[in-house]
Amino acid sequence: MNEFDLTTREGRFKHFGSVDPIQGTKPKEKHEMADLQSTKKDFLFEVDSVGINNLSYPVKVGDFQSVGTFELATSLERDEKGINMSRILESLHSENDNGIRLDFDSVGRILDTLRERMVQDAAELSVDTKWYFNKPSPVTKLDAYAHADVAYSMRKSESEVEFQTFSMAAQVTTLCPCSKEISEYSAHNQRGVVTVSIDVDPEVGAPENHKEIIYEILEINASSQLYPILKRTDEKVVTERAYENPRFVEDLIRLIAYDLVELDWIVGFDLECRNEESIHQHDAFSRLSYTK
Incomplete structure:
Protein backbone atom coordinates (compact mmCIF):
# COMPACT_ATOMS: atom_id res chain seq x y z
CA MET A 1 0.00 0.00 0.00
CA ASN A 2 1.35 3.46 -0.92
CA GLU A 3 2.38 5.45 2.15
CA PHE A 4 1.53 8.79 0.49
CA ASP A 5 -1.82 10.27 -0.45
CA LEU A 6 -1.47 10.60 -4.22
CA THR A 7 -4.64 12.67 -4.44
CA THR A 8 -2.67 15.61 -2.94
CA ARG A 9 0.19 17.46 -4.56
CA GLU A 10 2.29 17.08 -1.41
CA GLY A 11 1.75 13.33 -1.48
CA ARG A 12 2.65 13.10 -5.14
CA PHE A 13 5.81 15.16 -4.60
CA LYS A 14 6.93 12.86 -1.78
CA HIS A 15 6.06 9.82 -3.88
CA PHE A 16 8.58 11.14 -6.42
CA GLY A 17 11.27 11.77 -3.82
CA SER A 18 10.61 15.20 -2.27
CA VAL A 19 11.40 15.52 1.45
CA ASP A 20 10.37 17.97 4.16
CA PRO A 21 12.70 20.95 4.76
CA ILE A 22 15.05 20.68 7.71
CA GLN A 23 15.00 23.19 10.54
CA GLY A 24 18.62 24.18 10.01
CA THR A 25 20.94 26.28 12.16
CA LYS A 26 22.02 29.08 9.81
CA PRO A 27 20.43 32.55 10.01
CA LYS A 28 17.33 33.43 8.01
CA GLU A 29 17.42 37.23 8.39
CA LYS A 30 19.63 39.30 6.05
CA HIS A 31 21.27 41.33 8.84
CA GLU A 32 22.42 38.07 10.45
CA MET A 33 23.89 36.57 7.25
CA ALA A 34 27.61 36.79 6.43
CA ASP A 35 28.46 39.19 3.55
CA LEU A 36 31.42 37.38 1.97
CA GLN A 37 31.67 39.80 -0.97
CA SER A 38 32.49 42.66 1.38
CA THR A 39 35.38 40.84 3.03
CA LYS A 40 38.38 43.19 3.30
CA LYS A 41 41.97 41.95 3.05
CA ASP A 42 44.74 41.65 0.50
CA PHE A 43 43.42 39.54 -2.41
CA LEU A 44 46.62 39.92 -4.46
CA PHE A 45 45.31 41.74 -7.57
CA GLU A 46 42.91 44.38 -8.74
CA VAL A 47 40.33 43.04 -11.20
CA ASP A 48 39.64 44.98 -14.40
CA SER A 49 36.13 43.65 -14.97
CA VAL A 50 33.77 41.39 -13.08
CA GLY A 51 30.05 41.10 -13.72
CA ILE A 52 27.40 39.32 -15.76
CA ASN A 53 26.86 38.66 -19.46
CA ASN A 54 24.45 36.93 -21.82
CA LEU A 55 21.65 38.85 -20.11
CA SER A 56 18.51 39.20 -22.21
CA TYR A 57 16.52 42.37 -21.48
CA PRO A 58 13.91 44.46 -23.33
CA VAL A 59 15.25 47.57 -25.06
CA LYS A 60 13.95 50.45 -27.17
CA VAL A 61 15.90 51.25 -30.32
CA GLY A 62 14.53 54.17 -32.28
CA ASP A 63 10.76 53.83 -32.56
CA PHE A 64 10.53 50.12 -31.78
CA GLN A 65 10.97 47.74 -28.88
CA SER A 66 13.51 44.98 -29.29
CA VAL A 67 15.54 42.59 -27.14
CA GLY A 68 19.12 43.32 -26.12
CA THR A 69 21.86 40.97 -24.97
CA PHE A 70 23.86 42.70 -22.25
CA GLU A 71 27.19 42.45 -20.52
CA LEU A 72 27.67 44.64 -17.45
CA ALA A 73 30.70 44.77 -15.16
CA THR A 74 32.67 46.90 -12.73
CA SER A 75 36.25 47.04 -11.60
CA LEU A 76 37.21 45.46 -8.26
CA GLU A 77 39.78 46.80 -5.81
CA ARG A 78 42.60 44.60 -4.56
CA ASP A 79 41.34 44.63 -0.97
CA GLU A 80 37.79 43.49 -1.84
CA LYS A 81 36.77 39.86 -2.28
CA GLY A 82 33.87 40.34 -4.68
CA ILE A 83 30.96 42.42 -5.94
CA ASN A 84 27.28 42.23 -5.12
CA MET A 85 25.94 41.08 -8.50
CA SER A 86 22.28 41.71 -7.68
CA ARG A 87 23.09 45.43 -7.80
CA ILE A 88 23.95 45.09 -11.49
CA LEU A 89 20.34 44.23 -12.38
CA GLU A 90 19.10 46.94 -10.03
CA SER A 91 21.28 49.50 -11.80
CA LEU A 92 20.13 48.40 -15.25
CA HIS A 93 16.48 48.42 -14.21
CA SER A 94 16.82 52.00 -12.95
CA GLU A 95 16.64 53.09 -16.62
CA ASN A 96 13.74 50.80 -17.50
CA ASP A 97 10.62 52.31 -19.04
CA ASN A 98 9.00 49.29 -20.68
CA GLY A 99 12.50 48.66 -22.01
CA ILE A 100 15.91 50.33 -21.80
CA ARG A 101 16.21 53.14 -24.36
CA LEU A 102 19.50 52.50 -26.12
CA ASP A 103 21.67 55.56 -26.63
CA PHE A 104 24.89 56.78 -25.07
CA ASP A 105 23.08 59.06 -22.59
CA SER A 106 21.09 56.20 -21.03
CA VAL A 107 24.11 53.87 -21.08
CA GLY A 108 26.16 56.53 -19.29
CA ARG A 109 23.50 56.94 -16.59
CA ILE A 110 23.38 53.17 -16.04
CA LEU A 111 27.16 53.12 -15.59
CA ASP A 112 27.07 56.02 -13.11
CA THR A 113 24.41 54.21 -11.08
CA LEU A 114 26.38 50.98 -11.26
CA ARG A 115 29.61 52.59 -10.07
CA GLU A 116 27.85 54.30 -7.19
CA ARG A 117 25.97 51.20 -5.99
CA MET A 118 29.06 49.01 -6.29
CA VAL A 119 31.35 51.70 -4.82
CA GLN A 120 33.85 51.04 -7.64
CA ASP A 121 35.89 53.41 -9.77
CA ALA A 122 34.90 52.04 -13.19
CA ALA A 123 31.96 50.29 -14.82
CA GLU A 124 31.35 49.03 -18.33
CA LEU A 125 28.40 47.92 -20.45
CA SER A 126 27.96 46.38 -23.86
CA VAL A 127 24.71 45.42 -25.55
CA ASP A 128 23.79 44.16 -28.99
CA THR A 129 20.34 44.10 -30.53
CA LYS A 130 18.37 44.59 -33.74
CA TRP A 131 17.25 48.01 -34.88
CA TYR A 132 13.95 47.99 -36.80
CA PHE A 133 12.85 50.89 -38.98
CA ASN A 134 10.42 51.64 -41.76
Whole structure:
Protein backbone atom coordinates (compact mmCIF):
# COMPACT_ATOMS: atom_id res chain seq x y z
CA MET A 1 0.00 0.00 0.00
CA ASN A 2 1.35 3.46 -0.92
CA GLU A 3 2.38 5.45 2.15
CA PHE A 4 1.53 8.79 0.49
CA ASP A 5 -1.82 10.27 -0.45
CA LEU A 6 -1.47 10.60 -4.22
CA THR A 7 -4.64 12.67 -4.44
CA THR A 8 -2.67 15.61 -2.94
CA ARG A 9 0.19 17.46 -4.56
CA GLU A 10 2.29 17.08 -1.41
CA GLY A 11 1.75 13.33 -1.48
CA ARG A 12 2.65 13.10 -5.14
CA PHE A 13 5.81 15.16 -4.60
CA LYS A 14 6.93 12.86 -1.78
CA HIS A 15 6.06 9.82 -3.88
CA PHE A 16 8.58 11.14 -6.42
CA GLY A 17 11.27 11.77 -3.82
CA SER A 18 10.61 15.20 -2.27
CA VAL A 19 11.40 15.52 1.45
CA ASP A 20 10.37 17.97 4.16
CA PRO A 21 12.70 20.95 4.76
CA ILE A 22 15.05 20.68 7.71
CA GLN A 23 15.00 23.19 10.54
CA GLY A 24 18.62 24.18 10.01
CA THR A 25 20.94 26.28 12.16
CA LYS A 26 22.02 29.08 9.81
CA PRO A 27 20.43 32.55 10.01
CA LYS A 28 17.33 33.43 8.01
CA GLU A 29 17.42 37.23 8.39
CA LYS A 30 19.63 39.30 6.05
CA HIS A 31 21.27 41.33 8.84
CA GLU A 32 22.42 38.07 10.45
CA MET A 33 23.89 36.57 7.25
CA ALA A 34 27.61 36.79 6.43
CA ASP A 35 28.46 39.19 3.55
CA LEU A 36 31.42 37.38 1.97
CA GLN A 37 31.67 39.80 -0.97
CA SER A 38 32.49 42.66 1.38
CA THR A 39 35.38 40.84 3.03
CA LYS A 40 38.38 43.19 3.30
CA LYS A 41 41.97 41.95 3.05
CA ASP A 42 44.74 41.65 0.50
CA PHE A 43 43.42 39.54 -2.41
CA LEU A 44 46.62 39.92 -4.46
CA PHE A 45 45.31 41.74 -7.57
CA GLU A 46 42.91 44.38 -8.74
CA VAL A 47 40.33 43.04 -11.20
CA ASP A 48 39.64 44.98 -14.40
CA SER A 49 36.13 43.65 -14.97
CA VAL A 50 33.77 41.39 -13.08
CA GLY A 51 30.05 41.10 -13.72
CA ILE A 52 27.40 39.32 -15.76
CA ASN A 53 26.86 38.66 -19.46
CA ASN A 54 24.45 36.93 -21.82
CA LEU A 55 21.65 38.85 -20.11
CA SER A 56 18.51 39.20 -22.21
CA TYR A 57 16.52 42.37 -21.48
CA PRO A 58 13.91 44.46 -23.33
CA VAL A 59 15.25 47.57 -25.06
CA LYS A 60 13.95 50.45 -27.17
CA VAL A 61 15.90 51.25 -30.32
CA GLY A 62 14.53 54.17 -32.28
CA ASP A 63 10.76 53.83 -32.56
CA PHE A 64 10.53 50.12 -31.78
CA GLN A 65 10.97 47.74 -28.88
CA SER A 66 13.51 44.98 -29.29
CA VAL A 67 15.54 42.59 -27.14
CA GLY A 68 19.12 43.32 -26.12
CA THR A 69 21.86 40.97 -24.97
CA PHE A 70 23.86 42.70 -22.25
CA GLU A 71 27.19 42.45 -20.52
CA LEU A 72 27.67 44.64 -17.45
CA ALA A 73 30.70 44.77 -15.16
CA THR A 74 32.67 46.90 -12.73
CA SER A 75 36.25 47.04 -11.60
CA LEU A 76 37.21 45.46 -8.26
CA GLU A 77 39.78 46.80 -5.81
CA ARG A 78 42.60 44.60 -4.56
CA ASP A 79 41.34 44.63 -0.97
CA GLU A 80 37.79 43.49 -1.84
CA LYS A 81 36.77 39.86 -2.28
CA GLY A 82 33.87 40.34 -4.68
CA ILE A 83 30.96 42.42 -5.94
CA ASN A 84 27.28 42.23 -5.12
CA MET A 85 25.94 41.08 -8.50
CA SER A 86 22.28 41.71 -7.68
CA ARG A 87 23.09 45.43 -7.80
CA ILE A 88 23.95 45.09 -11.49
CA LEU A 89 20.34 44.23 -12.38
CA GLU A 90 19.10 46.94 -10.03
CA SER A 91 21.28 49.50 -11.80
CA LEU A 92 20.13 48.40 -15.25
CA HIS A 93 16.48 48.42 -14.21
CA SER A 94 16.82 52.00 -12.95
CA GLU A 95 16.64 53.09 -16.62
CA ASN A 96 13.74 50.80 -17.50
CA ASP A 97 10.62 52.31 -19.04
CA ASN A 98 9.00 49.29 -20.68
CA GLY A 99 12.50 48.66 -22.01
CA ILE A 100 15.91 50.33 -21.80
CA ARG A 101 16.21 53.14 -24.36
CA LEU A 102 19.50 52.50 -26.12
CA ASP A 103 21.67 55.56 -26.63
CA PHE A 104 24.89 56.78 -25.07
CA ASP A 105 23.08 59.06 -22.59
CA SER A 106 21.09 56.20 -21.03
CA VAL A 107 24.11 53.87 -21.08
CA GLY A 108 26.16 56.53 -19.29
CA ARG A 109 23.50 56.94 -16.59
CA ILE A 110 23.38 53.17 -16.04
CA LEU A 111 27.16 53.12 -15.59
CA ASP A 112 27.07 56.02 -13.11
CA THR A 113 24.41 54.21 -11.08
CA LEU A 114 26.38 50.98 -11.26
CA ARG A 115 29.61 52.59 -10.07
CA GLU A 116 27.85 54.30 -7.19
CA ARG A 117 25.97 51.20 -5.99
CA MET A 118 29.06 49.01 -6.29
CA VAL A 119 31.35 51.70 -4.82
CA GLN A 120 33.85 51.04 -7.64
CA ASP A 121 35.89 53.41 -9.77
CA ALA A 122 34.90 52.04 -13.19
CA ALA A 123 31.96 50.29 -14.82
CA GLU A 124 31.35 49.03 -18.33
CA LEU A 125 28.40 47.92 -20.45
CA SER A 126 27.96 46.38 -23.86
CA VAL A 127 24.71 45.42 -25.55
CA ASP A 128 23.79 44.16 -28.99
CA THR A 129 20.34 44.10 -30.53
CA LYS A 130 18.37 44.59 -33.74
CA TRP A 131 17.25 48.01 -34.88
CA TYR A 132 13.95 47.99 -36.80
CA PHE A 133 12.85 50.89 -38.98
CA ASN A 134 10.42 51.64 -41.76
CA LYS A 135 11.92 51.39 -45.25
CA PRO A 136 9.49 52.02 -48.12
CA SER A 137 10.11 50.51 -51.54
CA PRO A 138 11.95 52.92 -53.88
CA VAL A 139 9.22 53.49 -56.50
CA THR A 140 5.88 52.23 -55.15
CA LYS A 141 6.62 53.55 -51.65
CA LEU A 142 5.14 50.53 -49.89
CA ASP A 143 5.97 50.59 -46.19
CA ALA A 144 7.65 47.66 -44.45
CA TYR A 145 10.17 47.14 -41.69
CA ALA A 146 13.85 46.58 -42.39
CA HIS A 147 16.49 45.91 -39.75
CA ALA A 148 20.18 46.14 -38.98
CA ASP A 149 22.25 44.71 -36.12
CA VAL A 150 23.54 47.39 -33.75
CA ALA A 151 25.65 47.41 -30.59
CA TYR A 152 26.68 49.93 -27.95
CA SER A 153 29.68 49.68 -25.65
CA MET A 154 30.99 52.07 -23.01
CA ARG A 155 33.41 52.10 -20.07
CA LYS A 156 33.20 54.97 -17.62
CA SER A 157 35.28 55.87 -14.59
CA GLU A 158 34.72 58.61 -12.04
CA SER A 159 36.84 61.04 -14.03
CA GLU A 160 36.15 60.19 -17.67
CA VAL A 161 34.54 58.10 -20.37
CA GLU A 162 37.36 55.67 -21.19
CA PHE A 163 35.73 54.53 -24.42
CA GLN A 164 32.38 54.46 -26.20
CA THR A 165 31.74 52.53 -29.39
CA PHE A 166 28.82 52.06 -31.74
CA SER A 167 28.66 49.10 -34.12
CA MET A 168 26.38 48.23 -37.01
CA ALA A 169 26.05 45.33 -39.44
CA ALA A 170 23.93 46.02 -42.52
CA GLN A 171 23.14 43.99 -45.62
CA VAL A 172 23.69 45.42 -49.10
CA THR A 173 23.87 44.33 -52.73
CA THR A 174 27.21 44.17 -54.54
CA LEU A 175 27.66 43.55 -58.26
CA CYS A 176 31.00 42.24 -59.52
CA PRO A 177 32.89 44.76 -61.73
CA CYS A 178 34.96 41.99 -63.30
CA SER A 179 31.88 39.96 -64.24
CA LYS A 180 30.27 43.06 -65.77
CA GLU A 181 33.43 43.75 -67.76
CA ILE A 182 33.90 40.30 -69.31
CA SER A 183 30.36 38.91 -69.69
CA GLU A 184 28.13 39.40 -72.69
CA TYR A 185 24.98 39.09 -70.59
CA SER A 186 24.55 40.83 -67.23
CA ALA A 187 26.88 40.25 -64.25
CA HIS A 188 26.77 38.22 -61.06
CA ASN A 189 25.76 39.95 -57.87
CA GLN A 190 25.33 38.89 -54.27
CA ARG A 191 24.30 39.96 -50.83
CA GLY A 192 27.06 41.62 -48.86
CA VAL A 193 27.29 42.25 -45.14
CA VAL A 194 29.05 45.43 -44.05
CA THR A 195 30.12 45.65 -40.41
CA VAL A 196 31.57 48.73 -38.77
CA SER A 197 32.67 49.41 -35.20
CA ILE A 198 33.09 53.12 -34.50
CA ASP A 199 35.04 54.82 -31.72
CA VAL A 200 32.99 57.86 -30.73
CA ASP A 201 34.79 60.97 -29.49
CA PRO A 202 33.58 61.40 -25.87
CA GLU A 203 34.08 65.17 -26.06
CA VAL A 204 31.92 65.55 -29.18
CA GLY A 205 29.43 62.72 -28.69
CA ALA A 206 27.31 60.96 -31.29
CA PRO A 207 24.39 62.89 -32.81
CA GLU A 208 20.88 61.73 -32.01
CA ASN A 209 20.44 60.31 -35.53
CA HIS A 210 23.77 58.42 -35.53
CA LYS A 211 22.09 55.14 -36.51
CA GLU A 212 20.51 56.68 -39.59
CA ILE A 213 23.77 58.40 -40.58
CA ILE A 214 25.83 55.21 -40.41
CA TYR A 215 23.19 53.07 -42.12
CA GLU A 216 22.97 55.50 -45.04
CA ILE A 217 26.76 55.51 -45.44
CA LEU A 218 26.91 51.72 -45.51
CA GLU A 219 24.10 51.49 -48.07
CA ILE A 220 24.75 54.43 -50.39
CA ASN A 221 28.28 53.26 -51.21
CA ALA A 222 27.16 49.74 -52.18
CA SER A 223 25.99 48.68 -55.63
CA SER A 224 22.39 48.83 -54.47
CA GLN A 225 20.16 48.57 -51.41
CA LEU A 226 18.00 45.81 -49.97
CA TYR A 227 14.29 46.39 -49.40
CA PRO A 228 11.63 44.39 -47.50
CA ILE A 229 9.09 44.76 -50.34
CA LEU A 230 9.72 45.08 -54.08
CA LYS A 231 7.15 45.28 -56.86
CA ARG A 232 8.20 44.99 -60.51
CA THR A 233 8.89 48.72 -60.91
CA ASP A 234 10.94 48.67 -57.69
CA GLU A 235 12.90 45.61 -58.77
CA LYS A 236 13.80 47.29 -62.07
CA VAL A 237 15.26 50.29 -60.22
CA VAL A 238 17.18 48.17 -57.71
CA THR A 239 18.77 45.83 -60.25
CA GLU A 240 19.63 48.58 -62.70
CA ARG A 241 21.18 50.64 -59.93
CA ALA A 242 23.39 47.66 -59.04
CA TYR A 243 24.49 47.31 -62.68
CA GLU A 244 25.33 51.02 -62.80
CA ASN A 245 27.42 50.82 -59.61
CA PRO A 246 29.66 47.70 -59.66
CA ARG A 247 31.70 47.22 -56.47
CA PHE A 248 34.46 44.92 -55.33
CA VAL A 249 34.62 44.43 -51.56
CA GLU A 250 37.81 46.52 -51.69
CA ASP A 251 35.93 49.35 -53.42
CA LEU A 252 33.12 49.30 -50.92
CA ILE A 253 35.15 49.62 -47.73
CA ARG A 254 37.28 52.42 -49.21
CA LEU A 255 34.21 54.42 -50.19
CA ILE A 256 32.62 53.88 -46.78
CA ALA A 257 35.86 54.77 -45.00
CA TYR A 258 36.04 58.12 -46.78
CA ASP A 259 32.58 59.11 -45.55
CA LEU A 260 33.35 57.96 -41.99
CA VAL A 261 36.61 59.93 -41.83
CA GLU A 262 34.69 63.12 -42.60
CA LEU A 263 32.47 62.81 -39.50
CA ASP A 264 33.92 64.89 -36.66
CA TRP A 265 32.39 62.73 -33.90
CA ILE A 266 34.29 59.62 -35.04
CA VAL A 267 37.92 59.16 -33.92
CA GLY A 268 38.49 55.74 -35.47
CA PHE A 269 36.79 52.64 -36.83
CA ASP A 270 37.13 49.00 -37.86
CA LEU A 271 35.35 48.12 -41.08
CA GLU A 272 34.63 44.86 -42.90
CA CYS A 273 32.69 43.89 -46.00
CA ARG A 274 31.89 40.23 -46.62
CA ASN A 275 30.23 39.01 -49.81
CA GLU A 276 28.26 35.77 -49.85
CA GLU A 277 29.54 34.90 -53.31
CA SER A 278 26.91 33.71 -55.78
CA ILE A 279 29.32 31.87 -58.14
CA HIS A 280 31.71 30.44 -55.51
CA GLN A 281 31.38 28.16 -52.50
CA HIS A 282 33.43 30.62 -50.47
CA ASP A 283 32.88 34.20 -49.34
CA ALA A 284 35.01 37.23 -50.20
CA PHE A 285 35.96 39.84 -47.62
CA SER A 286 37.97 42.99 -47.08
CA ARG A 287 38.88 44.80 -43.84
CA LEU A 288 40.13 48.25 -43.02
CA SER A 289 40.98 50.00 -39.75
CA TYR A 290 41.55 53.73 -39.34
CA THR A 291 42.46 56.06 -36.47
CA LYS A 292 42.46 59.82 -36.87
